[in-house]
Amino acid sequence: MSEQPALLLEGVHKSFGENEVLKGIDLRVEPHEVVCLIGASGSGKSTLLKCVNLVEPIDSGRVIVAGEEITAEGVDANRIRRRIGIVYQSFNLFPHMTVLRNITLAPREALGTDRAEAEKNARALLERFGLLDKQDEYPDRLSGGQQQRVAIVRALAMRPHLMLLDEVTSALDPELVAEVLAVIKELASEGMTMLIATHEMGFARDIADRVCFLEAGRILEEGPPERIFTAPEHPRTRQFLGRIIEAGRL
Amino acid sequence: MLFFAIIAVVVVLAPGSGVVAERFFSPQHLWQALVGSEGEPSVLGAFWLNVKIFTVSEIFILILALVIAVVRGMPGPVFFPFRLVAVAYTDLFRGVPLILILYMIGFGVPGLDLGFISYLPDVIYGVISLVLVYSAYVAEVYRAGIESVHESQNAAARSLGLTRWQSLRFVVLPQAIRRVIPPLLNDFIGLQKDTALVSVLGSIEAARAAQIYGASEFNYASYVVAALLFVLITIPLARFTDRLIARDKRRREAGALA
Numbered sequence: 001m002s003e004q005p006a007l008l009l010e011g012v013h014k015s016f017g018e019n020e021v022l023k024g025i026d027l028r029v030e031p032h033e034v035v036c037l038i039g040a041s042g043s044g045k046s047t048l049l050k051c052v053n054l055v056e057p058i059d060s061g062r063v064i065v066a067g068e069e070i071t072a073e074g075v076d077a078n079r080i081r082r083r084i085g086i087v088y089q090s091f092n093l094f095p096h097m098t099v100l101r102n103i104t105l106a107p108r109e110a111l112g113t114d115r116a117e118a119e120k121n122a123r124a125l126l127e128r129f130g131l132l133d134k135q136d137e138y139p140d141r142l143s144g145g146q147q148q149r150v151a152i153v154r155a156l157a158m159r160p161h162l163m164l165l166d167e168v169t170s171a172l173d174p175e176l177v178a179e180v181l182a183v184i185k186e187l188a189s190e191g192m193t194m195l196i197a198t199h200e201m202g203f204a205r206d207i208a209d210r211v212c213f214l215e216a217g218r219i220l221e222e223g224p225p226e227r228i229f230t231a232p233e234h235p236r237t238r239q240f241l242g243r244i245i246e247a248g249r250l
Numbered sequence: 251m252l253f254f255a256i257i258a259v260v261v262v263l264a265p266g267s268g269v270v271a272e273r274f275f276s277p278q279h280l281w282q283a284l285v286g287s288e289g290e291p292s293v294l295g296a297f298w299l300n301v302k303i304f305t306v307s308e309i310f311i312l313i314l315a316l317v318i319a320v321v322r323g324m325p326g327p328v329f330f331p332f333r334l335v336a337v338a339y340t341d342l343f344r345g346v347p348l349i350l351i352l353y354m355i356g357f358g359v360p361g362l363d364l365g366f367i368s369y370l371p372d373v374i375y376g377v378i379s380l381v382l383v384y385s386a387y388v389a390e391v392y393r394a395g396i397e398s399v400h401e402s403q404n405a406a407a408r409s410l411g412l413t414r415w416q417s418l419r420f421v422v423l424p425q426a427i428r429r430v431i432p433p434l435l436n437d438f439i440g441l442q443k444d445t446a447l448v449s450v451l452g453s454i455e456a457a458r459a460a461q462i463y464g465a466s467e468f469n470y471a472s473y474v475v476a477a478l479l480f481v482l483i484t485i486p487l488a489r490f491t492d493r494l495i496a497r498d499k500r501r502r503e504a505g506a507l508a
Contacts, residue, residue, distance in 0.1 A: 053409055082411030092406035096424050105420055106410035158410060 004067045006031045006162055006193040007052065012061035014044075014051055021047045023217035024061070029162075032191040036204035036225075039214035040240060045197035046089075048214070049164040052195065053086045066161060082110055085155030086164040089171050091147045093139035093154070099126070100135040103154045111158070118157075125153045129183055145176030149183050156187075163187065165196040169203075181207075201244050205229050213237045272469075279471035283463045293472055296459035297479045300445040303373065303455065307380040307445070308438060314381060315388035320418065322389070323396055336389070343386035349447055352379045356451035376448030384441050391433045395426035432498065435491040439484050446480070456480070 007029040014022040021044045029035050037045045050056040052063055054070060054077040063071045070080045094102050103125070104118040113121075126132045129149050139147055148168055155163060165184065169177045181203050188194060188207050198204050204211055205225045212222040213234070221234045232238045261267060286292025321329070322336040343351070356375040360368045399422050407417035449458035456476040463472035 055405060055409060078408075078411050078413055081409055086409045088402070088406065088409075090402060092402045094403065094406070094421050094425075096428065106407075106412055109416050109420065110411040110413075154410070 003031055005029060005064070006033070006066060007195065008062075008064040009048075009052070010062045010064070012048070012051060012063065013059045014047055014056060015059055021217050022051065022058075025217075025219060027212065027219060029193060029195055031193055033209045034188045034192075034194045034196065034207055035210045035212060036208035037195065037197045037212050037214055038199075038201065038204055038228075038240075043214040044217045045214055046166050049086065049166050049195065049197055052162075053084050053164055054080055055086075078110070082106075082158055083160055084162045084164060085158060085160035087148070087151050087155050087166065087168050089167040091139070091144070091151045091171070093147055093151055095139050098136050098138060099131070099142070099150050102139065102150060103157045106154070107157050122153070122157055125156055126150075129153055129186075143176060144172045145179045148172065148176075148180045152180070152183055152187075161193065163192055163194045165194060165198070167197050167199060169198070169200055201229070201241070213240065215240070274470050274474050276469065276471055279467065279469045280475055282467075283460065283469075283472035283475045286459075290463045290466055291454055291459040293456050293459045293463065293475045294479065296454050297456035297476070299373065299453065299455040300442070300480075301483070303377055303380070303445040303448055304438075304442050307377050307384065307441060310377075310381045311384045311388050311441070312434075314385040316392055316423075318385060318389035319392035319396060320423075322393055325414075340386045340389055343383050344390075346383075348379065348383045348444055349450060351383055352376060352447060352450055355379045355382070371453075372451040373448060373453040376445075376451050376453055380441065380444065380448070384437065384444075387437055388434060391430050391437060392426065394433075395430035396422060398429055399425045429498070432491050432495045435487060435494070439487055439491075442484055442487070443480055446476075 005028045007027070009025050009027040012022055012025040013020070025044075025048060027035070027048075037048065039045055047056060051058045052065075054063075058071055061071070062069055065080065065084065069075070070077075093099075094105070097105065100119060100122055103122040104113075104115070107113040107118040107121065108115060123132060123135065126135055129152075131146065131149055131153065134142060134146060134150070139150070142150065148171075152165075152168070168184070169180050172180065177200070181200065184194070184196070184203075185207055196204070196208070208225045210222060211225045211228040212219045213228065213232070213236075214220065215236050221228065221232060221237045228237065229241065232241060261270065264270070283290070283293050286295060318336050318339060321332050322340075324332060352375075355378055356372060359370075359375060362368055403421050403425065404417050407421040408414070412420070446455060446457035449455050449461075454462070456479055460472035460476040464470045
């Protein structure tokens, strides 16, 4: 591991008022690695991703992206966010813009890419994910799965070094989940570094290089998916996975 | 309908209905007030001034109100003084009756003897007063619109690396303004009528021209003419507002199904 980690978290704490959501997170993500965060709702997965993207300021600790401490004083958060893509559970496409404009807005305004170039890149990405025929549609004319794929493309259009995916399939009808997961798999196969919060255990087992089990703001256990899913060490992990299996989700 | 029918019956059967018919509805006076004559200004001609006041004021109101609304939404302690000014502005100009603002601006500013600023035509002071007062209302309409755009939209824009200003300009404001077009138009219907108040500064607009006619002819058909002119330009705007509201409703319902 001579290479710099793509992402390094050291002792990250985050509270909302009295409620301490992250109680000291240490995490290292190598370039081209796919790390899945699993755990019950409220365990801190989403908050962790938001802290990495500086959407939520952390209370203490450090977040280091490709060698740069982004939580240091005076770091331009906008510049950092341009290098980190984040996709949310609820898509959050801009409803007053066409698909193409949704995708080209940030490259044009934040990176200063000229219009023709930005649209060319956007079309190439749309084509790759089978969405080219939707480029002139407005988001509310698309299915949830299509919207979420557009949201992923929108993040990719910024050519991020790191993608954060926050339960991107949780708001989708079951039959639409697969098309979104297929996109993420393709990204993984291309070597995109990703940190993924997910409830899709089968998917996590399939795609992750490493799985972290979060419980009450701490990473309780981490390791390769084969081990976490078949021989978890921590009793809480066993209990959590036991419930998932009971519910027929693994 | 019944209400109007009762009014009509009362007016027609009232003991003085003959007098009223002559004083307010005499066709000859209606026409003469509309087009004017040697001694009296034409109400229609004067109404053109209302249209100009309205149009110019509206443009400035849309801009000034947006600035106030945006300033009021700026976060963080650095902008606290700016927010305070914006809040004070809306409180002041929504609280004071328009006619008092008109008197203060229209008679106060000339009194200050500030070079050309104190020697502008009366109608300019009227426009300034309308802009000051209506901007306070319209700023609140904008603000409601901005707050109705879900925070996740801003979060998505900021996550893509857009600045706060870029997020406001490209993502939040376009959605906010679309949502507040009906209430904005509603305020502008009020503005159209309130242009008549500018007459207190001496400008001869439709209401004032009607008054002059009435005073010299002892006939009030001129008021009816002025009233009809105001209604005539208000109705299209009101119908247009209705259509936009209906369209919005259809869209929301379509959105709920998706």
